[in-house]
Amino acid sequence: MKLQRTAYAERALRAAAHVLEVEPTQFAPARMSKYxxxxxxxxxxxxxxxxxxxxKPTVTDEVLAFGLAWQQNRDLLLVVPDDMVVEAIARIGWLETEVRVFAFDGAEGEVPRPVRSPxxxxxxxxxxxxxxxVPRRAALKTGHASWLDNIHTHEVGLVGHDRGGYFSWHHEGLQVLQAHETKSGLRIRAGVQYKTPQPGxxxxxxxxxxxxxxxxxAVINAKVALAIEDGGSLTSKMREHKLQATLKGQPEVLGLTDLWREFPAWRGLLTSSMPPFGRPGYIDFLGADATGVLHVVETKIGHDPKVVLQxxxxxxxxxxxxxxxxxxxxxxGHILPTPNGHPPAGGTPAPIHLVLGSLGSGPAFNAYLAGQIEALAGDCRVSIYLTAEPTADELSLTKVSARDLWEPSALVAKPVVGPRWPGELTTELGRHSGERADPLPSQ
Structure with a gap:
């Protein structure tokens, strides 16, 4: 694909000149999406x-994420192939900044066509x-279930999961045992599946x-016991699993009463000739507060510029x-009260909580996120919680105010650009007020 991108550069320049109606200049800061x-x-x-x-149509996630991060007070114009139009326009109704989409397949003589956002x-x-x-459920053939009888799971505190065709058991969010059917029998894997395993x-x-x-x-049980003894991994994905496992028992640190992990959902719409025209996914946590309002909780460890849009x-x-x-x-069996003003007026999305952790060292909140959050419409409620120790047995989270997203710190990276004019005014007013966010105590 790299060669195709290079070959397309001249047509891309012509497309940009058409939508701008002036001769464009290359915009190439050091940290930009290659897509x-x-x-x-x-x-x-x-x-x-x-x-x-x-x-791939889903590259629109990264392109829009980087565009919003660098947009500041400017208009953002997305010129995308026809098969990416739906993905490009599906979120625009919930953005406050000016974002316009054009369809353009690059054919000779073709010019970008403006697309009306629904x-x-x-x-x-x-x-x-x-x-x-409704995700596909895992199942074992008759007789195979008994083959697992003497393998230690509940006895050592493992939590079982049924995920899309296989069974797995986790220790503090880390998978240490898996079983699934194959054409030739029952495949069992025990231990942590590192890309590069350590000796032993x-x-x-x-x-x-x-x-x-x-x-x-006996060997399977020993591998599971060793994985439990090791206590996890330094990889971002396994750290995130540990964070999620701990957070599951502490919904109150987010002001919630309930959390349902890996809730099956659709993530936006797809351009496709075949139904169902949606992108399947799992919400890290679907949450609810005491009034019955549904919330979305997403967790990330380390760098991910697309987490806000996700x-x-x-x-x-x-x-x-x-x-x-x-x-x-x-x-x-989960009966929720009906909140006042239900359903929300104007298509207001569910409140969002981003729980972000540091990958050993460095920030938890990366340089792209402040601009993206600022670009959201005013009724999109986003709460940010940061932790320097995502693998702690009890989470200590710092809730970060909107103005503090622009202030670099040990956990907050310097944004790629500063806030828009309204944001600059809010930041200055907040700076003079002297108010700061305090750490939330561990529960």
């Missing part, structure tokens, strides 16, 4: 991103029409056509399917 050709007009009144045909309720209606997200930490991995022997069960996608989907979600929770 688009970037330009700005000579007076710096607009930023243009032109995406090469043939990219209103909020048009997007909500389409999201509500998607089928219920290799994974037990065997497909059984007969029950495991006493000796094999959370927004889920928050919009929750708003579109609020009643159906409540009925599903009720069927599972």
């Amino acid at each position: 688009a050709h970037w330009f700005e007009d000579p007076q710096h009144g607009s930023v243009v991103a032109v995406v090469t045909p043939g990219e 209103g909020r309720f048009a997007i909500l209606e389409r999201l509500a029409e998607l089928p219920e997200r 930490r290799d994974v037990f991995d065997k497909t059984f056509t007969n029950p495991p022997t006493v000796g094999e069960v 959370a927004l996608d889920y928050a919009i989907w929750v708003r579109a399917n609020d009643s159906a979600i409540r009925e599903r929770l009720k069927a599972e």
Whole structure:
């Protein structure tokens, strides 16, 4: 794809010149998404991103994320192939900054065509029409379940998960045991599946056509016990699993009463010739507060410039399917009160909580997120919680105010650009008020 991007540069320049109606200049700061050709007009009144045909449609996530981060007081113009238009326009109704989309496949003689962004309720209606997200359940053939009888799971405090065709067991969020059916038998893996295992930490991995022997069960149990003894991993994904496992027992630190982990959902809409036209995904946590309002909680460890848009996608989907979600929770024994003003007026998305942790050292809140959060519409409620110790047994979170997102610190990276004019005014007023965010005590 790198060669296609290079070959497309001249057409991208012509496309940018057409939408700007002036000769553009290259916009190439050090930290920019590779998925688009970037330009700005000579007076710096607009930023243009032109995406090469043939990219995966989901690259619009990163292109929009970087564009919002660098936008500041300028207009953002997205020039995308036809098969990316739906992804590009689906969130615009929940953005406060000026974002316009143009369709352009790069054909000879073609010029970018402006695309009208649908209103909020048009997007909500389409999201509500998607089928219920019921993930495929794992199952074991007759007799295979008994092959796991002597393998230690509950005895050593493991938590079981059934995720899309396989069974797994976790210790403090870290997978240490997995079993699933194959064409030839039952495959069992025990231990932590590191990309580069340390000596003595290799994974037990065997497909059984007969029950495991006493000796094999002993080896499996030993691998699980060793993984528990090690206590986890330094990788960001495994740190995030530990953070999630701890957060599950501390909903009150977010002002919530309930948390449902890995809640199946649709993340936005797709351009496709085949239904269901949605992107499947899992919300890290669907939450509820004491008044019955549904919340979206997303966790990340280390650098991820797309986390704000990911959370927004889920928050919009929750708003579109609020009643159906409540009925599903009720069927599972979770009865929520009906909040005042339900459903929210104007397509207001569910409140968002971002719980962000540092990867050993460095910030938890990266340089792109402040501009993205500032670009959201005023009724998009986002709360930011940071932790320097995401693997602690009890989480100590610092809730960060909007103005502090622009102030570099041990956990907050310097934004790639400063706030827009309204944000600068708010920041200055806040600086003179002398108010600061205080750490939330561990529970």
